[in-house]
Amino acid sequence: MIPQNEIREKAREQGVPVSTIERDYAQNWLLKALSSLPLLLKGGTGIRKVYIGDYRFSDDLDFTLLEGVENDELTNRIKNAVAIAREESGINFSDDIETQENENGFEISVYFQIMQRGESRTKIKIDITNEENEKILLPLSVRRIIHPYSDTLEAEIRVYTLEEILSEKIRSLFQRTRPRDLYDVWYLWDRVEKKKVFEILPEKFRRKNVEMDIKGFEQRKNDFKSAWESSLKHQLKALPEFEDVFSTVLGEVGKCVLK
Incomplete structure (x- = not known):
């Protein structure tokens, strides 16, 4: 494990709380242990952990499950990974x-301590989507953890x-x-092959029965702003x-409706 002074220095350099660095560091070791499980990393954590090392930090780990697994079996496999x-x-x-089951799959809470003492712990939430609830439309990638x-x-x-x-x-x-x-849409927009995004976007919306309601999105502006x-x-x-x-996002996403 790295020295606590390194964690404090990283927090100072990055301008974030010490707890953010602790979680980021612990996430990496947990990801390594989880890499042998039938899981596909996604979301903001996926961006930071394997694509863009100086991207925003993320509180959770998000995955799609690649095969059917029962609650007890998944819990045991996660426990083994945590032990490793x-x-x-x-x-x-x-x-x-x-471990809690939900309509999309599973929500798992893992706790750890680095600089805390006593009963104080930091949580890493793991969200896992069942394979039948999310269709993967592009070939998966295998990348090294940053x-x-x-x-x-x-x-x-x-x-x-x-x-x-x-x-x-x-x-x-x-x-x-x-x-x-x-934030993620804004940041990634000019850093990807948008042709591929436009090709798979309709199926992503159809799969979850979601409508691209631009007016409704615009009406929620103050909700986004307040948080x-x-x-x-x-x-x-x-x-x-x-x-x-x-x-920027409103303008660019609005173009998707015209595709």
Whole structure:
């Protein structure tokens, strides 16, 4: 495990809380241990962990399950992965793992301590979507985990392409009001092959029975704005201006309707 001073220094350099760096570091070791499971990494964590090392930090780990697994079996496999991560990293991962089934799959809570003492723990939430609830439309990628810390971590993990991540982030804008989705769409828009995004976007929406209601999205502007700083300031050193981000995303996503 890296020294606590390294964690503090990283937090200072990145302009984020110490807990954000602790979680980011622990996530990497947990990802390495989970890489042998039939899971496909996606979402904001997928962007940071294997594509863009200086991307925003992420609180959760998001996956799509590649095969059917029962609750008990999945819990046991996660517990085994946590034990491996604890042994390999020296991080005090807890054996206390909580698993809940939901309409999309599973939500699993993993707890750990690095700088905390006593009963205080940091949580990593793992969201796993069942294979039947999400259709993967582009070939998956296998990429090396980016580990910007002084200890050695070498592992590869299966992950969505950036184009598939972006397509699901666009869909999410019309399903929920989470500023991180807005930020991710804004950031990724000029960094992907948009032709691929446009090709798979209709099926992504159809699969979840979601309508691309641009007017409804625009009407939720104040909801996004009110949660902008509280949702993202602990994940970024410099938060872009909300008005610039929203207007850009509104204009670009509006073009998708015309495709």
